Amino acid sequence: MTASPVTRAVxxxxxxxxxQNVVPNSAFAKTLDTSDDWIVSRSGIERRHFAAKGExxxxxxxxxxxxxxxNAGMGADALDAIIVATSTPDLTFPSVATMVQAEIxxxxxxxxxxxxxxxxxxxxxANANAQIVSGxxxxxxxxxxxxxxxxxxxxDRGTCVLFGDGAGALILEAQTATGGTDDRGILSVDLxxxxxxxxxxxxxxxxxGTGTAGFLRMQGKEVFRQAVEKLAQTAETALQKAGLSADDxxxxxxxxxxxxxxxxxxxxxxxxxxxxxVTVQDHGxxxxxxxxxxxxVGAAEGKLKRGDLIVTEAIGxxxxxxxxxxxx
Ligand code: UT7
Numbered sequence: 001m002t003a004s005p006v007t008r009a010v011x012x013x014x015x016x017x018x019x020q021n022v023v024p025n026s027a028f029a030k031t032l033d034t035s036d037d038w039i040v041s042r043s044g045i046e047r048r049h050f051a052a053k054g055e056x057x058x059x060x061x062x063x064x065x066x067x068x069x070x071n072a073g074m075g076a077d078a079l080d081a082i083i084v085a086t087s088t089p090d091l092t093f094p095s096v097a098t099m100v101q102a103e104i105x106x107x108x109x110x111x112x113x114x115x116x117x118x119x120x121x122x123x124x125x126a127n128a129n130a131q132i133v134s135g136x137x138x139x140x141x142x143x144x145x146x147x148x149x150x151x152x153x154x155x156d157r158g159t160c161v162l163f164g165d166g167a168g169a170l171i172l173e174a175q176t177a178t179g180g181t182d183d184r185g186i187l188s189v190d191l192x193x194x195x196x197x198x199x200x201x202x203x204x205x206x207x208x209g210t211g212t213a214g215f216l217r218m219q220g221k222e223v224f225r226q227a228v229e230k231l232a233q234t235a236e237t238a239l240q241k242a243g244l245s246a247d248d249x250x251x252x253x254x255x256x257x258x259x260x261x262x263x264x265x266x267x268x269x270x271x272x273x274x275x276x277x278v279t280v281q282d283h284g285x286x287x288x289x290x291x292x293x294x295x296x297v298g299a300a301e302g303k304l305k306r307g308d309l310i311v312t313e314a315i316g317x318x319x320x321x322x323x324x325x326x327x328x
Contacts, residue, residue, distance in 0.1 A: 004179050006179040008187075010175045010177075014168070014170050015064050015069075016169070019049045019052060020052070025045065043260075044258060044262075045161070045259075049283065058096045058100055061086075061099075061145035065100055065141055068296075069171065078108075079108065081109050081136075083112060084114070084145055085145075088151060097111035100141075100143065118288065119322055120144060120288030121288045122291065132173075139173045139174070141169060142292070143167060144290070148216070148285070148287055149163070151203055158220055163216070165289075167289050167293070169296075172185075186326045187242040190238040191322040198318065198319075200226070201216075228261055231254070232268035235265070238322075251304060252265070255290050256286070256290040257280070265313065310325070
């Protein structure tokens with residue numbers, strides 16, 4: 001089959017930002033019946049970053065945005081759009097994306113947020129891809145940014161030890177390509193949701209329901225079970241849509257929730273852990289920020305190289321889940 005020319009959304013830059021305050025597992029053992037040993041063995045998490053008082057999601061997002069622009073060698077004026085994936089916005093509205101737009105001076109960009117919890121970045125990239133492919137925009141800054149420390153119940157050892165704050169950003173640019181599987185850029189996406197599982201991972205507050213911000217509630221074991229089953233499936237579907245298979249993967253860049261979920265998914269896809277970018281030990285679960293953080297760290301460490309085939313996958317509250325196949 002001969003491919004015909006297409007527009008691809010190609011990665012032009014990547015960057016991230018983590019708040020200065022690093023909190024080791026031992027800090028939780030002072031107030032909760034928990035231990036470094038339990039947290040490491042059950043989740044793989046060793047430390048996480050927490051935002052300082054007054055340091056909000058938009059601030060983390062703007063730092064990550066500047067890092068990605070510098071990495072791309074691009075000015076903020078060149079951006080046509082900004083999409084922020086977050087479930088922890090500074091305010092109910094306006095969007096974090098408009099705050100970032102003002103902060104970095106991206107005066108030509110339209111801006112909005114996407115909320116799909118831990119799958120937020122995958123959803124936002126899929127959305128950006130569709131806008132680029134359709135000609136709506138040529139250059140889009142896609143950010144995942146969270147301050148999950150603001151929705152933790154610090155008395156619930158089953159959740160508060162697992163999450164962290166941070167932001168990562170990716171700049172996608174329209175480029176004409178062959179339409180073949182060797183093209184750089186986004187090659188396929190697969191998105192899914194099943195709202196019947198809303199009760200296994202949710203926040204028990206909100207503007208319309210309670211008028212409060214609420215706290216994160218999770219049935220960890222059930223989420224774990226769903227994650228292991230659904231993540232490999234969505235990755236395989238996305239690969240199929242791209243006309244590729246797991247044998248073609250250079251790197252899995254998974255949502256960083258739990259090392260055992262990451263290992264289980266890699267095993268199902270038949271890839272060794274050497275082919276997986278893992279940051280969960282240093283960041284904890286940063287929800288929508290975890291994939292762009294891992295992409296940025298993987299690139300900075302020299303692991304992700306131009307031309308590498310990358311599969312990202314994530315699942316979170318909703319449930320909402322999905323995968324993106326892209327060539328770096
Ligand atoms: O990003 C969105 C998606 N989120 C996830 O993917 C998270 C998915 N779930 C998980 O990562 C894991 O289920 C957890 C890390 C949350 C929990 O691991 P688990 O192996 O499923 O443990 P569990 O929930 O079955 O708990 C085992 C035991 C329980 O005690 P009992 O009932 O057996 O006596 C818990 O009460 O561990 C206890 N426990 C803890 N012990 C020490 C729960 N949290 C802690 C803790 N320290 N922090």
